[in-house]
Amino acid sequence: MSQLTESPAWQALEKHTPQLKKLHMRDLFATNAERFEDFSLQAGPIFLDYSKNLMTEETMALLFALARQERVEEHREAMFTGEPVNFTEHRSVLHTALRDLSDEPVLSSHKNVKPDIKAVLAKMKAFVDKVRHGQWLGYSGKPITDVVNIGIGGSDLGPKMVVNALKPFASRKIKLHFVSNLDGSQMAETLKELSPESTLFIISSKSFTTPETMFNAVTARGWFVSRVKNREFIKKHFVAVSTNLEAVERFGIDPHNIFEFWEWVGGRYSLWSAIGLSICIAVGMRHFRELLEGGHKMDVHFRTAPLEENMPVIMGLMGILHNNFLGVYPQAFLAYDHYLNLFPDYLQQLDMESNGKHINRDGESVDYNTGPIVWGDQGINGQHAFYQLLHQGTQPIPCDFIIALDSYNPACGHHPVLMSNFFAQTRALMMGKTEAEVRMEMEQEGLPEEEIKALLPHRVFEGNRSTNSIMFKELNPFTLGALIALYEHKVFVQGVIWRINSFDQWGVQLGKQLAKEIQYDLLDEQPVAKYDSSTNGLVNYYKRYRNIEGNKLLSCNNDWGVLQEIMEKEFK
Numbered sequence: 001m002s003q004l005t006e007s008p009a010w011q012a013l014e015k016h017t018p019q020l021k022k023l024h025m026r027d028l029f030a031t032n033a034e035r036f037e038d039f040s041l042q043a044g045p046i047f048l049d050y051s052k053n054l055m056t057e058e059t060m061a062l063l064f065a066l067a068r069q070e071r072v073e074e075h076r077e078a079m080f081t082g083e084p085v086n087f088t089e090h091r092s093v094l095h096t097a098l099r100d101l102s103d104e105p106v107l108s109s110h111k112n113v114k115p116d117i118k119a120v121l122a123k124m125k126a127f128v129d130k131v132r133h134g135q136w137l138g139y140s141g142k143p144i145t146d147v148v149n150i151g152i153g154g155s156d157l158g159p160k161m162v163v164n165a166l167k168p169f170a171s172r173k174i175k176l177h178f179v180s181n182l183d184g185s186q187m188a189e190t191l192k193e194l195s196p197e198s199t200l201f202i203i204s205s206k207s208f209t210t211p212e213t214m215f216n217a218v219t220a221r222g223w224f225v226s227r228v229k230n231r232e233f234i235k236k237h238f239v240a241v242s243t244n245l246e247a248v249e250r251f252g253i254d255p256h257n258i259f260e261f262w263e264w265v266g267g268r269y270s271l272w273s274a275i276g277l278s279i280c281i282a283v284g285m286r287h288f289r290e291l292l293e294g295g296h297k298m299d300v301h302f303r304t305a306p307l308e309e310n311m312p313v314i315m316g317l318m319g320i321l322h323n324n325f326l327g328v329y330p331q332a333f334l335a336y337d338h339y340l341n342l343f344p345d346y347l348q349q350l351d352m353e354s355n356g357k358h359i360n361r362d363g364e365s366v367d368y369n370t371g372p373i374v375w376g377d378q379g380i381n382g383q384h385a386f387y388q389l390l391h392q393g394t395q396p397i398p399c400d401f402i403i404a405l406d407s408y409n410p411a412c413g414h415h416p417v418l419m420s421n422f423f424a425q426t427r428a429l430m431m432g433k434t435e436a437e438v439r440m441e442m443e444q445e446g447l448p449e450e451e452i453k454a455l456l457p458h459r460v461f462e463g464n465r466s467t468n469s470i471m472f473k474e475l476n477p478f479t480l481g482a483l484i485a486l487y488e489h490k491v492f493v494q495g496v497i498w499r500i501n502s503f504d505q506w507g508v509q510l511g512k513q514l515a516k517e518i519q520y521d522l523l524d525e526q527p528v529a530k531y532d533s534s535t536n537g538l539v540n541y542y543k544r545y546r547n548i549e550g551n552k553l554l555s556c557n558n559d560w561g562v563l564q565e566i567m568e569k570e571f572k
């Protein structure tokens with residue numbers, strides 16, 4: 001057994017939960033009229049009702065004791081004050097500093113990071129205002145109508161989700177596009193719609209060596225140069241966001257067009273940095289600042305509220321309860337909001353890349369579950385697709401239900417009906433439907449006894465399935481900022497309790513390395529024999545039946561040399 005599973009707080013929960021599993025939430029609500037008041041809270045613009053989780057006062061006390069035992073408060077302070085909490089990469093984790101617009105210093109390696117943050121924000125503002133006001137002109141004197149963000153993972157999912165979520169605040173004069181896929185089809189389809197005269201490309205890459213992004217960037221540049229026939233024009237149409245200024249310059253982007261960020265900003269936590277440039281172009285700097293302020297509001301709550309009144313802590317503990325003590329491993333996010341349709345994808349990366357680890361701080365393999373399997377969709381669509389399993393499947397899945405009280409498009413009463421579905425689903429998952437209730441319903445329908453008997457078990461719902469309900473007044477930049485920060489901190493709390501590093505991602509490396517090796521094997525027609533028989537077989541099948549000969553692959557891309565040079569650095 002590990003230190004954690006042997007610890008008193010963990011053991012106390014192990015002892016408590018078999019009894020808990022025998023309870024039904026229907027009874028917990030029946031015996032406590034105050035359950036909603038007891039288990040709900042407001043943090044900034046966000047309201048959370050967690051009363052529909054299978055837990056009691058005693059469970060909560062034991063969970064808070066676990067959080068204290070694992071020194072969540074101490075770890076939290078270490079993160080906010082720039083200690084190298086990303087201990088496998090020896091880095092501070094300071095995305096919180098990006099959204100603290102005060103002059104209060106924040107140190108990373110003894111250096112105050114605030115002046116650099118301010119300087120980049122000012123540079124972003126000058127640029128963004130020009131683009132949005134039609135003053136940043138393309139090579140032929142036309143204003144920018146289309147912006148393509150080229151990035152992947154953290155340099156794509158966050159900005160894309162936010163741009164989508166804040167559409168009601170966006171300029172309709174400029175269209176945002178996001179290209180992440182190495183499959184050339186995404187870039188090809190995007191470029192078909194665009195004119196080189198009025199398109200701006202943002203190459204977003206923290207490392208500026210990520211192959212997917214580099215390929216797409218080189219393809220975009222090739223497309224541009226082949227049409228405008230003048231490399232000088234690149235500076236009016238290509239900008240970059242990166243920590244690797246040298247590689248960006250080597251790529252040929254004007255140093256004035258580089259927006260910097262820093263190694264203490266993790267990829268999946270980077271939308272608050274210059275990686276948010278596409279967000280700024282879409283909604284303007286004022287709204288971007290409101291997004292930052294919303295995130296900061298949640299930071300202050302997380303940093304100062306006692307554990308018992310701390311929303312990210314409570315949400316983290318609900319996850320721990322289910323994952324480690326109730327034997328429920330997945331977690332679903334169900335946003336009842338069209339503008340949040342990319343939020344589950346974003347949360348999937350945040351959660352699974354941060355906490356999908358099985359090695360603890362002491363370098364030992366853990367003997368308990370860590371990061372859950374995270375998935376989700378738009379709630380109302382899911383009701384007609386996968387909710388069947390949520391209600392009657394063999395595996396209970398805790399769900400976060402998310403909704404705004406007011407819609408920006410309340411056409412003909414849609415929103416109250418959406419709200420009623422939101423309320424109904426969490427109630428149905430909690431209450432279920434007993435045999436007696438089903439029987440009564442069927443008798444009222446006038447069904448014959450034989451049919452009642454046959455159908456009854458199919459129409460019974462166990463209920464007792466846990467949900468969180470998250471509500472806010474409207475989905476504006478401030479609220480969205482707070483909502484994202486809430487989930488970031490929830491993931492942090494869980495990582496601390498599981499004693500893992502939520503801020504590295506070594507798991508991403510192995511596939512990347514092997515892809516690089518295999519890439520060179522595809523350049524000729526010789527069969528390969530150096531891998532396992534499956535990999536050899538697949539590679540050779542491809543070589544035999546592909547349409548293009550290996551040696552022609554390189555000549556497809558006139559900028560291969562630059563790409564090669566940048567990528568060599570990463571893999572050598």
Ligand code: G6Q
Pocket residue numbers: 152153154155204205206207208209210213266267268269353505
């Ligand atoms: C996020 C991960 C990963 C990263 C991408 C893109 O935390 O590190 O998703 O964001 O691999 O990396 P670059 O920004 O360096 O291109």
